[in-house]
Amino acid sequence: MRQTTIAILLTCYNRREKTLRCLQALSEQNLPLGIELKPYLIDDGSTDGTAEAVRQNYPNVRVRQGTGSLFWNGGTRLAFETAQAEDPDYYCLLNDDTMLYPYALRALLEVSDKLAAQGEQKAIVVASTLDPDTNQPSYGGVAQTYFWHPLKFHQVNPDLKQPRRCDTFHGNCVLIPRTVAALVGNFNPVYTHNLADHDYGLRARRQGCSIWIAPGYLGTCSANPHRSRMVKSDLAGVKLEQVNRPKGFALEDVTLHSFEEWKAFCRENGGVFWLFYWLLPYRRLFWLMLVQRMSFSVR
Known part of the structure; x- marks a missing residue:
């Protein structure tokens, strides 16, 4: 046999x-x-x-x-x-x-x-x-x-x-x-x-x-603990290098993956609109960073 x-x-x-x-x-x-x-x-x-x-x-x-x-x-x-x-x-x-x-x-x-x-x-x-x-x-x-x-x-x-x-x-x-x-x-x-x-x-x-x-x-299998995920209001203190960590950055409703790895994933699996899907998860982060920069400039 x-x-x-x-x-x-x-x-x-x-x-x-x-x-x-x-x-x-x-x-x-x-x-x-x-x-x-x-x-x-x-x-x-x-x-x-x-x-x-x-x-x-x-x-x-x-x-x-x-x-x-x-x-x-x-x-x-x-x-x-x-x-x-x-x-x-x-x-x-x-x-x-x-x-x-x-x-x-x-x-x-x-x-x-x-x-x-x-x-x-x-x-x-x-x-x-x-x-x-x-x-x-x-x-x-x-x-x-x-x-x-x-x-x-x-x-x-x-x-x-x-x-x-x-x-x-x-x-x-x-x-x-x-x-x-x-x-x-x-x-x-x-x-x-x-x-x-x-x-x-x-x-x-x-x-x-x-x-x-x-x-x-x-x-x-235990689910990833909710307490390890940050709420949206905490995004103000996030730096770009935190997103680029090997495990990404876990928010309450989404994980922000490494820019390059998420880009590769979107390009491979996202079809003709992959660039849109690549940028979509980071929109709140980019907006907060822009607001912070504008506030710093005003000072």
């Missing part, structure tokens, strides 16, 4: 206990016979002993050290590249703060097999998660919100019984078959942390792939 291999792609930084809990949940997956998991973990310069603890407790995990400046996309790219050498049947993105239910990977595989039988040979399957504290949806598949804005997305809740189409995804837990990986390739190196997962899904769809949300919720 031929083994079906799934490369699990993870990246981590100084979240030892979360990383270990994630790997514990992964080790407890209720899988069909013939399924082999091959976890690849990129430890991006952790100083809390994450890599050592993983090697000690989960010797089957292939651990590679990062540079300390890889962030999510750089770590995922390195894990993807490492796994490609073994040509697995599937690649599974998995955030180290995502705790899978025991049946999660089985459910993703069943959806993938069902879609393949229906002619969807290049189908990405996305798992939806709940916030463990609030029990509210946190991550999963997303869809375009407005017909006139191709880069504005909202999360799509899963159907309880049937897979549901979406436009792209959060990369917390996503199953990518070999057929898609061979066609789309690795993640785009232009991104540091955010945007890379959305970009991959949009790129895959342009190349004839489809994206589906598996039925039900398949794990937990």
Whole structure:
């Protein structure tokens, strides 16, 4: 009986206990016979002993050290590249703060097999998660919100019984078959942390792939805390270099991404009006900076 291999792609930084809990949940997956998991973990310069603890407790995990400046996309790219050498049947993105239910990977595989039988040979399957504290949806598949804005997305809740189409995804837990990986390739190196997962899904769809949300919720993952996001009134103190940080600048209703990375995302995915979509999120910031400059000139 031929083994079906799934490369699990993870990246981590100084979240030892979360990383270990994630790997514990992964080790407890209720899988069909013939399924082999091959976890690849990129430890991006952790100083809390994450890599050592993983090697000690989960010797089957292939651990590679990062540079300390890889962030999510750089770590995922390195894990993807490492796994490609073994040509697995599937690649599974998995955030180290995502705790899978025991049946999660089985459910993703069943959806993938069902879609393949229906002619969807290049189908990405996305798992939806709940916030463990609030029990509210946190991550999963997303869809375009407005017909006139191709880069504005909202999360799509899963159907309880049937897979549901979406436009792209959060990369917390996503199953990518070999057929898609061979066609789309690795993640785009232009991104540091955010945007890379959305970009991959949009790129895959342009190349004839489809994206589906598996039925039900398949794990937990805490949503980014609201308290870490600034309200609009706080914009007056924001400087341009804050927006250009690897993780961008989180407001209550939008994340202002790095100018260059958001520009690349818009140019690649925004169509003929990409320049408009590039400037749109920064309008309040630019206006406040203009007012501040005018006020300083008057003094």
